[in-house]
Structures are given as C-alpha cells and as structure tokens.
Amino acid sequence: MVSRRELHVKVAAVGGTFxxxxxxxxxxxxxxxxxxxxxxVGLSDDNFVKKLHKPHRVENYATRELELREYLEKRxxxxxxxxxxxxxxxxxxxxxxxxxxxxxxxRSEAVTSKINELRRxxxxxxxxxxxxxxxxxxxxxxxxxxxxxxGRIDREGTxxx
Numbered sequence: 001m002v003s004r005r006e007l008h009v010k011v012a013a014v015g016g017t018f019x020x021x022x023x024x025x026x027x028x029x030x031x032x033x034x035x036x037x038x039x040x041v042g043l044s045d046d047n048f049v050k051k052l053h054k055p056h057r058v059e060n061y062a063t064r065e066l067e068l069r070e071y072l073e074k075r076x077x078x079x080x081x082x083x084x085x086x087x088x089x090x091x092x093x094x095x096x097x098x099x100x101x102x103x104x105x106x107r108s109e110a111v112t113s114k115i116n117e118l119r120r121x122x123x124x125x126x127x128x129x130x131x132x133x134x135x136x137x138x139x140x141x142x143x144x145x146x147x148x149x150x151g152r153i154d155r156e157g158t159x160x161x
Contacts, residue, residue, distance in 0.1 A: 007128055009100035012036025013093050015086050016108075017044040017145070019058045021067050022155040024105070024135040024143040031132055032103040033077045040099060041083045042091035043068060056149040061085065093127060094118040101128040107142075 014032040018025050032039045043065055049058050058064075065083060072078040084092060093102055093115050104112060109131045116126035134142035137157030147153045151160055 007035045007101060007130065009036050009128065011038045011040065011096075011098045012101040012103060012130075013040040013042065013091070013096075013099045013127075014103040015042030015044070015091050015093075017049055017052070017054070017058060018064050018068050019054075019145045020148050020155060021064075021071055022143050022145065022148060023157055026071070027132060027135050028103055028105060029072070029077070030075075031130060033075070033080065035101055035103070035130060036080075038080050038082065039077070040092055040096070041068065041072075041081050042086035042093075043083055045085040045087050048087050054146070056146055058145075090115055090118065095122065095124075097124050099127060100125075101130060103130045103132065106131055106134055 012032045012035050014028050016025065016028065029041070032041070043061065044052070046061050068083065069078060072081050089111050093099055102112060102115065109129070112127070112129045112131075119126055135157065137143045137147070137153045138159045139153075141147070143153060143157045148155060153159055
C-alpha cells in the first residue's frame with residue numbers, strides 16, 4: 001500500500017453503497033479524485049444491496065445515484081467520474097486494465113488481495129491500494145450509515161443523543 005500523497009494515476013476506482021452520503025463517503029471520494037485523473041465509481045445496485053443484508057433500509061439505486069451525482073457536480077468532479085452499478089464486491093476492478101488504483105476504507109481492505117489475485121490470474125497488473133482510516137464521529141466511533149439511520153449521529157458525525 002502506498003500513501004495517497006505519493007500516487008497519481010490516470011484511472012482510480014472506488015466503490016460502495018453510498019447510502020446517505022456522509023463525511024466518511026466524502027473522504028473516500030475526495031481521495032479517489034485526488035489521486036486519479038478519472039475515477040470509476042462503483043455504486044452497489046439494488047440486488048447487491050439486498051445480498052449485503054444491511055441492518056437498516058437503504059435508499060434505492062436511483063436515489064443514491066442522484067445524491068452521488070449532485071455531490072460530484074458540486075465538487076467539480078462529475079466530468080471526471082464514471083458511475084457504474086456494482087453487482088458484486090469486485091466490480092470492474094478485476095477486469096478493467098485501465099484502472100491503476102483502488103481507494104478503500106480500512107473496513108473494506110480485506111477484499112483487495114482477492115481483487116489483485118483475480119487481476120493477476122487474468123494477466124492484469126495488480127492495483128495500487130490506497131486504504132484510508134475510518135472517519136470518526138464526535139464520539140470517536142466510526143461514522144456509518146447505520147448509526148445515522150438509528151439517529152445516533154448526523155452525516156457529519158455530530159452526536160445526536
């Protein structure tokens with residue numbers, strides 16, 4: 001793994017459910033756009049979300065995509081983004097030879113070795129992995145959509161109760 005300050009690539013990738021886009025999601029996205037000229041953003045499709053068995057309801061794909069697009073537009077990133085539906089944990093990262101780096105949270109870091117193993121088996125160069133720390137809420141517990149949906153914190157990590 002390399003530091004994001006040391007890396008610049010033509011194409012980076014990041015993926016997630018991005019339900020109730022929060023400060024942690026924004027950190028992932030910002031990092032991807034910081035290191036990549038273009039960023040492939042994998043957005044979990046509705047069928048994949050069901051397989052994830054989230055402990056809360058999740059907005060549908062169209063709603064999550066709209067919020068993601070609005071955020072990327074506001075930040076000036078949309079013209080550099082390609083948003084694709086994710087139907088599994090790997091998405092285009094195992095087949096797309098243009099992708100050079102993958103941005104993940106510490107929580108998702110474990111899947112990266114499998115991604116690179118699958119890439120190698122297809123004759124593709126392994127991805128540079130940028131793993132970012134979980135963004136902590138005011139109470140020093142990681143920000144998550146689950147905590148937001150349960151009314152414990154807001155999208156910025158401020159404790160509500």
